[in-house]
Amino acid sequence: MRYCMKNLPKAYNPQEVEEKIYKKWEESGYFNPDICVSKGVCKADAKPFSMVLPPPNVTGTLHIGHAVMLALEDVMIRYHRMKGDKTLWLPGTDHAAIATQSKVESILYKEEKKTRHDLGREEFLQRVKKFAQKSHDTIVDQCKKMGASLDWSREAFTLDEKREHAVRIAFKHMYEAGLIYQGNRIVNWDPELQTTVSDDELVYEQTTDALYFFQYGPFVIATARPETKFGDKYVVMHPDDERYKKYKHGEQLNLEWINGPITATIIKDSVIDMEFGSGVMTITPWHDVTDFEIAQRHGLEKQQIIDYDGKLLPVAGEFSGMHIDEARPKIVEKLQSKGLVVKVDHTYTHNIAHNDRGGGRIEPQIKKQWFIDVHKEFEQDGKNVTLKTLLHDAVSSGDITILPKRFEKTYFHWINNLRDWCISRQIWYGHQIPVWYRGSEVFCGTQAPKGDGWTQDSDTLDTWFSSGLWTFSTLGWPEQTNDLQTFHPTDVLETGYDIIFFWVARMILMTRFLLKKNPFHHVYLHGLVRDEQGRKMSKSLGNIIDPLDVID
Numbered sequence: 001m002r003y004c005m006k007n008l009p010k011a012y013n014p015q016e017v018e019e020k021i022y023k024k025w026e027e028s029g030y031f032n033p034d035i036c037v038s039k040g041v042c043k044a045d046a047k048p049f050s051m052v053l054p055p056p057n058v059t060g061t062l063h064i065g066h067a068v069m070l071a072l073e074d075v076m077i078r079y080h081r082m083k084g085d086k087t088l089w090l091p092g093t094d095h096a097a098i099a100t101q102s103k104v105e106s107i108l109y110k111e112e113k114k115t116r117h118d119l120g121r122e123e124f125l126q127r128v129k130k131f132a133q134k135s136h137d138t139i140v141d142q143c144k145k146m147g148a149s150l151d152w153s154r155e156a157f158t159l160d161e162k163r164e165h166a167v168r169i170a171f172k173h174m175y176e177a178g179l180i181y182q183g184n185r186i187v188n189w190d191p192e193l194q195t196t197v198s199d200d201e202l203v204y205e206q207t208t209d210a211l212y213f214f215q216y217g218p219f220v221i222a223t224a225r226p227e228t229k230f231g232d233k234y235v236v237m238h239p240d241d242e243r244y245k246k247y248k249h250g251e252q253l254n255l256e257w258i259n260g261p262i263t264a265t266i267i268k269d270s271v272i273d274m275e276f277g278s279g280v281m282t283i284t285p286w287h288d289v290t291d292f293e294i295a296q297r298h299g300l301e302k303q304q305i306i307d308y309d310g311k312l313l314p315v316a317g318e319f320s321g322m323h324i325d326e327a328r329p330k331i332v333e334k335l336q337s338k339g340l341v342v343k344v345d346h347t348y349t350h351n352i353a354h355n356d357r358g359g360g361r362i363e364p365q366i367k368k369q370w371f372i373d374v375h376k377e378f379e380q381d382g383k384n385v386t387l388k389t390l391l392h393d394a395v396s397s398g399d400i401t402i403l404p405k406r407f408e409k410t411y412f413h414w415i416n417n418l419r420d421w422c423i424s425r426q427i428w429y430g431h432q433i434p435v436w437y438r439g440s441e442v443f444c445g446t447q448a449p450k451g452d453g454w455t456q457d458s459d460t461l462d463t464w465f466s467s468g469l470w471t472f473s474t475l476g477w478p479e480q481t482n483d484l485q486t487f488h489p490t491d492v493l494e495t496g497y498d499i500i501f502f503w504v505a506r507m508i509l510m511t512r513f514l515l516k517k518n519p520f521h522h523v524y525l526h527g528l529v530r531d532e533q534g535r536k537m538s539k540s541l542g543n544i545i546d547p548l549d550v551i552d
Contacts, residue, residue, distance in 0.1 A: 018147070022144055022145070026144075030149075031089070031149050031150060031152065032153050033048075033086045033087055033088050036087070037086065041081075041084070042081075042084045042086050043084070044086075046085055046086040047085050047086065048085065048086045048087075048486050049080035049086070049087045049088070050087070050088040050089075050486075050487035050488070050490045050491055051073060051076065051077065051089050051490055051492050051494065052089075052470055052474060052490055052493070053090060053150060054494075054495045054499075055091075055093045055094035055156075055470065056093055056094065056139050057096035058094065058096060058100055058131075058133075058135040058136050058139070059096055059100050059135060060103070060135055060138075061135070061138050061139065061142065061544070061546055062142045063529075063537040063545055063547070064529050064546075065496065065528060065529040065536075065537050066142075066547070067146060067547040068529055069494065069495070069496070069526065070146050070148045072494055072524075072526055073089065074147065074148050074149055076492060076494070077149055081149070086486070088151055088154070088483075088487050089148075089149065089150050089151060090150070090155075090156070090474050090475075091140075091143065091148075091150040091151070091154070092155055092158070093135075093136050093139060093157050093158070094158045094463065095158050095429065095430065095463065097427060097460060097463045098195065098197065098201075098357040098463065100128060100131070100132055100429055101193075101427050101429040101430075102193060102357060103131070104124075104127055104128045104131050104429075108124075108127065121428050128428075128429045142546075142547060142548055145548055145551065146547060146551075154474070154483075156474040158463070158466045158467060158470070159430070159431065159466070162473070162476075163466060163474075164431060165478070166466075166469050166472075166473035167431045167461065167466050167473075168431075168446040169446060170510065170514055171433070171434050171444070171461070171465075172434065172444055172445060172446060173513075173514060174372065175435075175444045176444075177378055177513075178373070178376060179372055179376055179378065179387065180370060180371070180372055181370070181373060182368060182369070183368065183371060184366055185367075185369060185371065185420070185422070186285075186289055186292040186364050186365070186366050187364070187365060187422050188201075188202060188353065188362045188422075189308065189362065189363050189365040189367065190355040190360040190361075190362060191309055191310040191360060191361070192355075193355065193357075194308065194426055194427075195425045195427050196367065196369060196425060196426065197362070197425075198462060198464070199419065200464075200501045200502050201355060202353045202354065203353070203355075204351035204352065204353055204354070205351065205352050206351055206352075207349070207350065208346075208349050209224045209350065210224065210345065210346050210348065211223070211224050211345040211348035212224070212226055212341065212344055213343045213344070214340050214342060215339070215340045216235060216257070216264070216340075217235070217253050217254075217255030217256075218253070219278060220277070220280070220342050221235070221277070221278065221280060221281055221282050222276075222277040222278070223281075224350060225287075225328075226328055226331045226332055227305070227312065227316075227319075228284040228287050229257075229258060229282065229284065230305050230312075230316045230317075231304075231315055232264075232282035232284055233263065233265065233282075233301075234265050234267050234294075234295075234300055235253075235265070235266060235281070235282050236267045236268075236272055236280070236282070236283055236294060237269075237272055238268070238270060238279065239269070239270060240274075241272075241274050241279050244279070244280065247266045248266060249268040250265065250266065250267075251265070251266040252264065252265050252266070253265075256338065258317075258334060258335060259316075259318075264282075265300075267300070269297065269298070271290065271294060284305065285300060285302040285303075286303055286364075286365065286366050287305060287306060287363065287364050287365065288364055289364060292366065302366060303315060304366070306324060306363060308365065310325075312327055369424045369459075370422070370423050370459065371420040371421060371422055372387070372420060373387070374388045374418050374420055374421060374509075375388060375420070380513075380516060381516065388415055390508070390512040390513065391415050391509055391512075392412065394512060394518055395408060395411060395508075396412075399518050399521075400518050400520065400522070400523060401522050402500075402522075402523045403523065403524050403525065404525065407497055407500060411500060411505065414505065422462070423461055423462045423465050424457075424460075425460050425461065425462055426458075428460065429460065430460030430466075431460055431465070431466055432456060432457070432460050433457040433459050433460065434456075435457045436448060436449055436454040436455060436457070437455050437456075437457070438453045439453075464502055464503060464506045465506075467502075467503055467507075468506035468507050468509065469507075469511075469514075470519075471490050471493075471507060471511060471519040472484060472488050472511060472514075472519065475487055477515070488517070488519075489511075489517055489520055489521060490519065490520045490521075491520065491522065492521070492522045492523075492524055493507070493519070493520040493523045493524070494524045494525075494526065495523075495526070496525065496526055496527075497525040497526070497527065497528070498536070500525065504523055
């Protein structure tokens with residue numbers, strides 16, 4: 001004992017011992033359940049226990065929040081491994097299409113004053129792959145230095161060849177079932193990144209703006225966006241509003257507007273809030289979700305006012321070609337000269353949507369995009385179901401438990417308000433949509449069709465489409481591998497509560513449709529590590545804490 005104490009260093013130095021210990025762990029092979037069986041550490045018929053690592057994005061490095069995730073999961077994995085269970089903890093990384101492309105585009109412009117279009121698709125993608133590989137290597141090194149006992153022999157990447165095949169098979173199955181369709185719908189458009197983003201990828205910033213009250217014929221309307229009003233030719237009111245009882249649905253009125261006289265049509269719709277403003281509003285169906293839905297219900301025309309760069313189109317007359325921020329005060333000034341400005345409230349507070357990944361301000365647009373229909377009925381196991389009901393039943397039945405339990409309410413609220421999922425993105429990095437065109441012919445498949453003249457759809461898939469396959473594509477699906485038979489469904493999904501919609505729900509949706517199973521039995525949601533201002537760890541905010549710095 002005296003000898004041991006004499007030779008024990010006064011201070012623990014992790015750099016001297018931890019790398020050696022991890023290397024011994026790796027060389028032993030015990031992170032791999034197959035080797036555990038072959039060495040008799042666990043029996044071939046031992047109970048399996050499996051988890052997939054929530055794949056970190058290859059946009060940089062891990063932060064202290066990832067360290068919490070690794071610690072929690074490693075505790076569970078080592079416990080089951082020590083019990084003698086056939087234990088698998090499967091690692092991997094996510095290509096995180098929008099975030100990674102945005103990061104590389106930012107570096108490209110900062111260092112070379114070039115855009116991706118200057119390089120062309122092929123060369124730009126090579127730059128992205130190089131960046132992603134460097135980030136991947138850093139992430140793996142961080143995981144190892146934190147002692148995570150992951151089975152690196154089974155490592156996966158959401159954009160590797162095997163996952164590419166799985167994505168194409170999944171797309172084809174859903175397309176042939178009529179659950180994937182292409183249509184003109186209103187989407188969240190990011191003018192900066194020039195792509196659509198999903199509802200779940202929006203962040204809202206509270207802003208105080210001017211709220212303008214304009215005279216619109218006999219009505220007073222309120223708007224914070226005068227630049228959208230050039231195409232407004234429908235005035236909407238609640239059918240039960242006694243103030244406007246004399247006006248009939250479909251009635252037309254002639255009135256003076258921004259660029260001269262127009263004919264407006266009365267529309268009665270119960271979506272109108274009678275308590276807001278005057279209880280009357282005009283609608284811009286091309287640039288607002290609520291207005292689009294009103295137009296859909298009543299078969300109204302839709303006219304684009306703002307282009308995809310955020311500039312006004314010729315319908316705006318003298319303001320055509322101006323960016324909306326520049327045009328707004330000038331439009332108000334013109335309405336003022338016509339005596340159509342009733343008042344301006346400079347204390348109006350509302351939420352402005354931004355792209356969580358790129359930061360750009362969202363401009364709703366109607367575009368032809370690819371969607372997953374969550375409302376369409378199809379037959380499964382002799383029952384008529386929808387993707388929404390599959391999502392709901394997975395948790396309401398008790399087949400999947402969510403911990404902490406309070407997040408079940410959050411989960412169900414999201415499902416109840418779920419709209420069709422826009423899965424196409426106008427970026428270059430990611431899984432290119434497996435659809436080809438030749439004239440009026442359309443082909444969907446896992447490979448390009450034979451013959452000349454075919455052109456593949458240039459859009460890529462939403463990152464969460466490929467991430468939604470993570471629990472089973474990593475185990476060999478669509479092949480019926482031994483891993484898939486042994487380790488799926490996985491036992492626990494441990495992740496941050498902030499991606500319950502992005503990822504947890506998407507995995508349940510995809511797995512229940514494609515495999516008719518649940519992806520996991522339990523969802524364990526951990527809290528978020530925040531900075532001193534209560535903000536999430538974010539590379540863009542510069543508040544990342546590298547766990548390796550903490551170790552040092």
